[in-house]
Amino acid sequence: MSKGFKLRRGYSIPLFDLDEEVSKQVVVHQEPGQYLGHVTTVLLDDGCTMIAVYPKGHGRGAIVMKKSFDGGLTWTNPLSTPPNWASSQEVPTIYKTTDPQGKNRLILFSGIYPIRMSVSEDEGHTWSELEPIGKFGGIVAMSDLVKLPPKGHYLAFFHDDNRLLEKGEGGQDKFPKTDDPYMRIYGVVSTDGGLSWSLPRVLVDHPQAHLCEAGVVMSPDGREMAILLRENSRVFNSFVSFSRDYGQTWSNPRELPGALTGDRHVARYLPDGRLIVVFRDTAHLSPTWGDFAAWVGRYEDIVQGREGQYRMRLKKNHKDADTAYAGVEVLPDGTIAATTYGHWIKGETPYILSVRFKINEIDQRLHAALTKSF
Numbered sequence: 001m002s003k004g005f006k007l008r009r010g011y012s013i014p015l016f017d018l019d020e021e022v023s024k025q026v027v028v029h030q031e032p033g034q035y036l037g038h039v040t041t042v043l044l045d046d047g048c049t050m051i052a053v054y055p056k057g058h059g060r061g062a063i064v065m066k067k068s069f070d071g072g073l074t075w076t077n078p079l080s081t082p083p084n085w086a087s088s089q090e091v092p093t094i095y096k097t098t099d100p101q102g103k104n105r106l107i108l109f110s111g112i113y114p115i116r117m118s119v120s121e122d123e124g125h126t127w128s129e130l131e132p133i134g135k136f137g138g139i140v141a142m143s144d145l146v147k148l149p150p151k152g153h154y155l156a157f158f159h160d161d162n163r164l165l166e167k168g169e170g171g172q173d174k175f176p177k178t179d180d181p182y183m184r185i186y187g188v189v190s191t192d193g194g195l196s197w198s199l200p201r202v203l204v205d206h207p208q209a210h211l212c213e214a215g216v217v218m219s220p221d222g223r224e225m226a227i228l229l230r231e232n233s234r235v236f237n238s239f240v241s242f243s244r245d246y247g248q249t250w251s252n253p254r255e256l257p258g259a260l261t262g263d264r265h266v267a268r269y270l271p272d273g274r275l276i277v278v279f280r281d282t283a284h285l286s287p288t289w290g291d292f293a294a295w296v297g298r299y300e301d302i303v304q305g306r307e308g309q310y311r312m313r314l315k316k317n318h319k320d321a322d323t324a325y326a327g328v329e330v331l332p333d334g335t336i337a338a339t340t341y342g343h344w345i346k347g348e349t350p351y352i353l354s355v356r357f358k359i360n361e362i363d364q365r366l367h368a369a370l371t372k373s374f
Helices: 003-009 083-087 299-304 359-373
Strands: 015-017 025-029 040-043 050-055 063-068 093-098 104-110 116-120 139-147 154-160 184-190 201-204 211-218 225-231 239-243 262-269 275-281 292-297 310-315 327-330 335-342 351-358
Touching: 015 359, 025 063, 040 093, 040 327, 050 093, 050 335, 093 139, 104 139, 139 262, 154 211, 184 211, 201 211, 201 225, 211 275, 225 262, 225 299, 262 327, 275 327, 275 335, 292 335, 310 335, 310 351, 310 359, 351 359
Parallel strands: 015 310, 139 211, 211 262
Antiparallel strands: 025 351, 040 050, 050 063, 093 104, 104 116, 139 154, 154 184, 184 201, 211 225, 225 239, 262 275, 275 292, 292 310, 327 335, 335 351
């Protein structure tokens, strides 16, 4: 392995460690002996109400829902949910949508076979039962969702390794064998604000890499879409692919720098136009491998293959890389609320925690570090 390749698999940008800054941490949900897992969040239009959903278990398990009415500082007890949310087989994900007539909804997905969806039309107070969106399955459905130009149109992403897409006969615990195990990114489209979805089609694949868990980043001008991709064979860095026709066609995927190599990327724009991306750190050469990490940079850094501005360890995980399916929200005052699960206490089961901070605090540390180096 050449020296240049080793450097590419690591990173040289500054790293800031927030792990022990307990004043920035809020426990969302902890139950002794109970595994609490993979989280997604949504920030409602009032700018302070957040909803978090996550399974009681590793991906598969009854879906728990909690709300915060103060931007993630405090959280309700687990709220009442439809009975069949207890039958969820995969990571739940939650999104806001608006239909062509202007009706706002929340939609929640649960994957494996078939992919199912639940709908709320009253900002998450009440929900429908989980119902199939079609006769197809998939993993981490939907890893992300993006609004398309026509009002009420959306593109959602999931992945599959040829076990589930059209093969439900294996049931919940057994899946048919396959001679083509490569993971691919699929897309489905809705034209009615997320109530119904098209048949899936392959958007991005690779002859050697296992691509999954697409996280969407729109360009600042809204003309280009990038998806950041987990690479599950662990041979390559993470990947990126671009579309300039709102998801109709995609560029050949290429590897990202080590600085953006991770699992389950979730991106948001900061008030100053920079990006924050949170993920599970899986860079091949990283002092924070397996931890809850964040990257700060610009969209142009992604396009041009640059490392970005800096990285953060938001929280140290104490067991393997079992952490950091996350939600990240940017509040109106600039506060970042990054919420995930992890083994935060050695030897104990994982629980849900939120890290809340403002980016100017980290910028000041960067400035101090750069000043000291001169």
